[in-house]
Amino acid sequence: MELRQLRYLVTIADVGNLGRAAERLYVSQPALSYALKNLESELGVRRFDRHAGGVTETVAGRDVVAEARRTLLQAARVAAVAERHLRGETGVLRVGFEASGAGELTTRARAEFARRNPGVRVEPKRFDWSEEVTALRDGRVDVAFVWLPADLAGLHAEIVHTEPRVVGLPSGHALARRDGISVLEVNDEPLMWTERAPRAWVDWWAVNPRPDGSAPRWGPTNDNVEEMLEQVAEGTAICFAPHSMARYYARPDLAWVPLTDVEPLKVALAWVDGADNPLVRGFAAVVSELASGEAL
Amino acid sequence: MELRQLRYLVTIADVGNLGRAAERLYVSQPALSYALKNLESELGVRRFDRHAGGVTETVAGRDVVAEARRTLLQAARVAAVAERHLRGETGVLRVGFEASGAGELTTRARAEFARRNPGVRVEPKRFDWSEEVTALRDGRVDVAFVWLPADLAGLHAEIVHTEPRVVGLPSGHALARRDGISVLEVNDEPLMWTERAPRAWVDWWAVNPRPDGSAPRWGPTNDNVEEMLEQVAEGTAICFAPHSMARYYARPDLAWVPLTDVEPLKVALAWVDGADNPLVRGFAAVVSELASGEAL
DNA sequence: AGCGATCATAAATCCTCTTTATGACCTAGA
DNA sequence: TCTAGGTCATAAAGAGGATTTATGATCGCT
Structure with missing residues (x-):
């Protein structure tokens, strides 16, 4: 299964007709017919009912097309992030958390760090259950408040908060x-x-x-x-x-x-080992200060 | 850019060496070298620094690999949803909402509909801002409480709730x-x-x-x-x-x-026009009953 | 200096994708 | 009922992309 096939699939679904979808995709109609047939073979699910008036989605096709659409959107993000690097956008600290995070500490730390670093954009990034750990590993956030227990392999973690x-x-x-x-x-x-x-x-x-x-x-x-x-x-x-x-x-x-x-729940502030990001180090220092109740 | 290239990219990142990545992917090492070069050309960002010890990710490479990884995960969902259809899993009503939805009506309607339809799994699906409309259109939910205004083209919508x-x-x-x-x-x-x-x-x-x-x-x-x-x-x-x-x-x-x-905010119950889903029709009836204060 | 590991490139080959050509089927209109 | 137009499916041929085999360049270690 390739993105090209998913693009064909989604366009066919949008247009409802192989001939006009082919035009839109700058290929010939048989190319779509073969591509669709191959993909249906590969996934084992018929996606469109064909008839003289064009194609209509099967129930399975509807769901597959929905997931295909999301895949294409996500793939576009690969290009988008490459583009941002080309443009040299920096100065962002993405702070991950789930649900209520570490309570007030989450909010106060971000506010205080932003106050001390006016040129840096400190973005809160909320994740669903335990996903902030995955987000750290795959680079979607720079630092995160992690609800323990969690697999901290490859991460640096410091307990910063405890609550009943x-x-x-x-x-x-x-x-x-x-x-x-x-x-x-x-x-x-x-x-x-x-x-x-x-x-x-x-x-x-x-x-x-x-x-x-x-x-x-x-x-x-x-x-x-x-x-x-x-x-x-x-x-x-x-x-x-x-x-x-x-x-x-x-x-x-x-x-x-x-x-x-x-x-009780323990919350750690975590980041990727060896990340060597001065913003992360600065943020961790602010969290430590606030967690220990030091004067500001 | 194709999924094949993203698979190569992610595997190279995981392994840190073109030769061993090639083994894992069942291709030759020059195949990866060419694929990587082509992708870097296409996206305009160098993803790995190469040296005699293998490859290491650039900063840009790290972010691109993270997005590539997510794309592969999402692509797997295309296959997964196809697989579920093959297995014939049905009897699920996915009810979308954002934030607090339609308040208590959201909760009561799902509970009541589930009570009346014991064989049906009624899943609450929370979306972020206004995304429930997109989710309806691309089939991630069957019915949704939609915060108006919204582009309701192609959807059937009935106002069911108002709040200050x-x-x-x-x-x-x-x-x-x-x-x-x-x-x-x-x-x-x-x-x-x-x-x-x-x-x-x-x-x-x-x-x-x-x-x-x-x-x-x-x-x-x-x-x-x-x-x-x-x-x-x-x-x-x-x-x-x-x-x-x-x-x-x-x-x-x-x-x-x-x-x-x-x-005040108006909330509509919406579904895709012509969806002809008895579960959706039944759920809409329950919502109408509850919204109008009819005796149950 | 030499050897081994690793990546890059060239040229050849294989294989996939697409095209052109055409057939089958369906529907609408005369 | 027949014909024409529209739409999808298939066959065969061709184009081009991906991969292979072969080999070179570079680096690090002994």
């Missing part, structure tokens, strides 16, 4: 008004989890195994905070979260109750 | 404790905005032009709620938002004050 954990419940839940809950008190509740993060991260958040040796009762999965909170609010499952999430995402249809017997 | 708007301020702001603010009272404040949404959407949210004919004072841009709120919290700019965002993202370092003289 809470359980998220629908506001009508029987336990919603408690001052504290132990994890075994919600042992039978389905628990929100995600497939997007490493298993170790998921298990840590789920407190798996539980103190009595049992496994959590797994509820539905989700890809981000809002999807998780939507399903907690509607009563489908509960979730475990850092205390800062309770404060940053304080929906009226949710209740947040402290978990009294679980390990 | 508020201004987001850092909690120490002079206007933070007001019961209401008119838009001209914050005319001089930098305003958060986004490049990810259509201009009409951005202008509507920014109340551009202002009642006195002036233009907003544009602040920094952002790509999602958290990035926006981080920058408001740190005092960089203010933001305009729907009232549900004040309730769902009630951070302690933010204040939300009603805007007294702006048009």
